[in-house]
Amino acid sequence: MKTTLPPLTERKSKADADWLKTPYPNLIRYRPSGTYFGRVRVNGKLIRRSLETHVLSVAKVKLSDFLQDYRRLAINKGESVKGEVIIELFRKEIEDDANNQPRTKLYKREVLIALKKTWPELYSSEIARISQKDCNDWAARHGKDYSPTRFNGALGIVRRIFDIAVEHGYRVDNPAKFVDRRRVKPKELHLPSQAQFQEMATHIETSGAGQAKDCANLFRFLAFSGVRIDEARHVLWSDVNFEKGLLHVRVTKNSKARWIPLNSSLRQLLEKMQREQPGELPDKPVMQVFECQKSIDRAAKLAGVKRITHHDLRHLFATRCIESGVDIPTVSRWLGHQDGGALCMKTYGHLRDEHSANEAKKVAF
16 A cells, blocks of 8 residues: 655654744754754754753753854864864874973874874874764774773874864864773782892893993982983982982973982992092983893893883882881872872782781780
């Protein structure tokens, strides 16, 4: 049996009857569901978008964001550009941001290179046509090739790229905001014991290499001070105050200088290095070499311990401090953390608990 459809004008008027006007411009309500919608005309095209609420007061607040989105889009008359244009704007943002350290800029450039490898369409497609599904598909590919930490960094950059597109009126939403970050498993620390550390230092110092002693000095300095390898490179003799017992770390990851007290091991090391460098001017660097990873690798193998990095020596410093009874907020300040000890607690909290349990064994009544 053939079904006869009502005339188009009749169907259209019936559909229009489902929409209720409100006293507020650009705000309408869909009668069947009671949901409020924003309505706007951009370059002759009528656009309706759900505000996902049945409450008028909430709808009025959301309407403001809706109109702002589409006004930005109207600025460019609905035109679109390829992703590579927005990515160039992001590159400029990286270079112009005075808060970006050189390593941060380098890292973001590296992420863009990786993005072009795993998501070339982000560069070649119109930025307005990239969907949430496209973002999820990229996340699945990128997540296979990179660690959770690296993936999360790339996701942050992808989200920023789409934010720039929204800010310039080439999109009204950010399709990457729904992509989930990956869970980062805490690194399992395998640090040498005090005896193994001393053995490694001896292996480095007696290796016979041209700068063996300098490498051993750097190895010990990182472990005794807890400074990062990049921070150690910038320490000058003028930063060492033997009288006050302090080490000034001027160039830091977060650009905030800090003072570290000279513990006995660190003081003895610096005094020994100073005696071996007579006539050194205050503006000369304390370290004579700026990395010693190959020496560390060789020493770890000879000592029969797992491989460690320059940064692991920072972990070793924090571990020894906590095992010696130093409270976590103090260790956190020495390390240069700005979170009041939250990261330190997350990384080394178990050591504090173990130390507490061992100390409790000494208590008897």
